[in-house]
Amino acid sequence: MNGELKELKLTINGKPYELKVKPQALLVDVLRKNLRLTGTKQGCLTSSCGACTIVIDGKAVKSCSILALQANGHEVTTIEGLADGDKLHPIQEAFIEHGAVECGFCTPGRVMSAKALLDENPNPTREEIREAMQSNLCADEGYVKYIEAVEIVVKKTQGGS
Ligand code: FES
Numbered sequence: 010m011n012g013e014l015k016e017l018k019l020t021i022n023g024k025p026y027e028l029k030v031k032p033q034a035l036l037v038d039v040l041r042k043n044l045r046l047t048g049t050k051q052g053c054l055t056s057s058c059g060a061c062t063i064v065i066d067g068k069a070v071k072s073c074s075i076l077a078l079q080a081n082g083h084e085v086t087t088i089e090g091l092a093d094g095d096k097l098h099p100i101q102e103a104f105i106e107h108g109a110v111e112c113g114f115c116t117p118g119r120v121m122s123a124k125a126l127l128d129e130n131p132n133p134t135r136e137e138i139r140e141a142m143q144s145n146l147c148a149d150e151g152y153v154k155y156i157e158a159v160e161i162v163v164k165k166t167q168g169g170s
Pocket of ligand 1: 062071073074
């Protein structure tokens with residue numbers, strides 16, 4: 010009825026996974042429903058809001074915009090992969106300390122966009138931060154705080170105060 014299940018092999022947060030998925034399954038659904046990685050949020054499902062943003066091979070990707078099978082063989086990082094045990098990732102810490110969390114729904118997607126940006130460009134300008142995060146929509150008007158939180162991470166990692 011839904012087509013034959015296909016094998017999917019990928020690495021998520023450093024851990025290898027092998028599972029069978031429907032060919033038409035979206036990556037966001039496989040992460041949330043099959044693998045219970047519910048930190049990745051599901052909002053619009055039309056590739057507009059950015060709530061489902063994850064990192065694939067170092068690039069921020071909206072996981073509702075691709076099929077799970079398109080991630081076959083790739084390295085996926087979700088919000089669950091950022092903290093080191095009880096120690097939050099510096100981006101997560103900065104978001105909390107700077108009050109850039111708001112209702113929290115769009116936060117994981119924003120954090121993942123910030124991670125992809127800072128991994129590629131550890132010293133971005135405000136404009137580059139704004140650009141990297143512009144596809145993460147927020148109903149709570151927290152845009153400036155998000156940008157400032159990323160700037161705090163940049164300052165800390167670049168040896169500033
Ligand atoms: Fe993927 Fe909105 S749920 S962009």
